[in-house]
Amino acid sequence: MVAGARRRLGPGTDRGGVLGRAGNDRGASAIEFVVLTPIMFFMIFAAVQFALYSFAEHVAKAAAQAGARTARAEADANPGTWAGSASEKSHDYIDQLGRGLFDGRPVVDVRRPAEYTVRVTVTGNVPTIMPGMSLQVTAVSEGPVERFVPDGG
Structure with missing residues (x-):
């Protein structure tokens, strides 16, 4: 046997095995567990929160684009009803893609910033799983408004 590889422990000196523990590291794994577990949970919750935010942002973009397509097609031909149709189309997309994804109902704002331009803005609050956070997607x-322009010639 190699000298110093094994030592016999006398009665009452059992320190966890034949070789015992080197130095004074008793309980080190418990301390590591206590320190690293909250960090691990934070990272898991942050990943889930990031996924929720990213999905909500995707749904808001898809809804805004769908509303804008409807607004562009109808703004010239239906001057009185195009805004309602665009808003309804955006809400339909939100209901189809992300029902229950937002805190409350997202706000859809339909405007005509210039004579031949339409703009649809979708704003909603993302639910948070981490306390103290408030996230919003826009x-x-x-x-341009799609319209028929006759030839000048």
Whole structure:
């Protein structure tokens, strides 16, 4: 046997095995567990929160683009009803893609910033799983109004 590799412990000196523990590291794994577990939970919750935010942002963008497509197609032909149709289309997309994804109902703002331009803005609050956070997504889609312009000649 190699000298010093094994030592016999006398009665009452059992320190966890034949070789015992080196130095004074008793309980070190418990301390590491106590320190690292909250960090691990924070990282898991942060990943889930990031996924929720990213999905909500995707749904808001898709809803804004759908509303803008409807607004572009109808703004010239239906001057009185195009805004309602665009808003309804955006809400339909939100209900289809992300029902229950937002805290409350997202706000859809439909405007005509210029004579031949329409803009749809979707704003909603993302639910948070980490206390003390408040997250909001905003998506904007803007484009020219589709209209028929006769030849000048």
